[in-house]
Amino acid sequence: MVFHYDSSDPLAVVTAPPPDETPVEQAAREEREAEAQRISDQIDEELRAERVALKKQEHIVKVLLLGQSESGKSTTLKNFRMRFARNKWVQERASWRTVLQLNLVRSVNAVLQALQDAFDNEEEEEDPLPFTDTHQRLRLRLLPLRGVESDLKRLLGVKAEDMLENSPQTSPRLSPRTSTEFYVRSRNWRSFLQASQINDSESSRRPIKHDGVSSQDATEVISSCKNDIIALWTDRVVREMLQKYRVRLEDSASFFLDNAERLATRDYEPNDDDIVRARLRTLDIQEYEMNVAEDGESRTWVIYDVGGSRTQRNAWLPYFDQVTAIIFLAPISCFDERLQEDPRVNRLEDSFILWKAICSSKLLSRTTLIIFLNKVDVLEYKIANGVMVNRYLPSYGDRPNDTQSVVKYLRQKFKDTVKHSSPEPRMCHIYSTSVIDTRTTAQTLLSVRDGIIRAHLKKANLV
Incomplete structure (x- = not known):
């Protein structure tokens, strides 16, 4: 050729x-x-x-929940899903029963541990509490709940090697700090949800079995201990002990113990308020996709709940890319608390440090910033019980020691941080919240939705 x-x-x-x-x-x-x-x-x-x-991504609203550990991120995500992904939420609701039982059992066991510590140190006390044989009998009858706690953790997918890391560290002396917080790996929690939903489609009370453990067995033990749980929590001396030694229980522990009559039954079914208060710390990033409607038009939202402890914050950076909005959870009731992972650092100070870093980031210069000044209900409770804010926050000065004044002061401080730390002038939306109040939070989320969508459309040059 x-x-x-x-x-x-x-x-x-x-x-x-x-x-x-x-x-x-x-x-x-x-x-x-x-x-x-x-x-x-x-x-x-x-x-x-x-x-x-990429064209499809332009129409997706990406929201990142940030804040320190126990700031209310997971609870805020629950509120989003409850409000904007209701059908999926209802399908999963019964699956939270095991988590809520675990929260109740852990709360009881924390009180029992404090009671045991008090017994052990009774002889050293100058003014010992008037414990009786009744308190010893209560403690002994409730001891099976320690085994139930381990069983419930295994049901949720905690492996044997993680069980030791999750176990509380006991001490011969009473301590105002809580035990090590329980956590479950995100993939195990999702697997549990899927498995329990299959059971729920047949019967919401069908036992869940995993790793040789049955939810029915755990429920039987809990229900048999119901009266003793109530007796322990309502005992005057036990309450005095918790107050005397400043035993700090986990968030919402009092809610679970106050509702033991309802939760510790064989036919217990979770409601929305129960689930919002349920504490389940998960490792890794939690990602939820939902369709959020406005004016008859539905948009895809992807919401990320990232870990807030210091060791998990290095995972935040990859999620800053093309994020539409950040909702920052600042628990303003924690002015008198310190980080569990670093007791040298005040929790409110840590929130301000985090917020300043977010405002200063050039990657987030066009991102909508929203702050939830959260746990206003806890702040109000502390002030009502005589806690003086200026004792822990000297810059507060002689301002009135009431909730409204404290919220106003902190709101301005967070707003000033945006003004002085941002690379360029920007707006910041600030809400005072108590995200366990589902009804009020639902209204707040509607305002948040409208603000985020307007900013998203503007950024896309559509308005």
């Missing part, structure tokens, strides 16, 4: 086959060219798919 080409065309020279090419060499060359074309077509297809995906 004779090839004719214009030797003045450099491309023709490069692409022309060798003049003395043999049939074998020609076949090899054509095979190479076909492979190169296949790879080129594959790259073109991937680029087209990427462009489609």
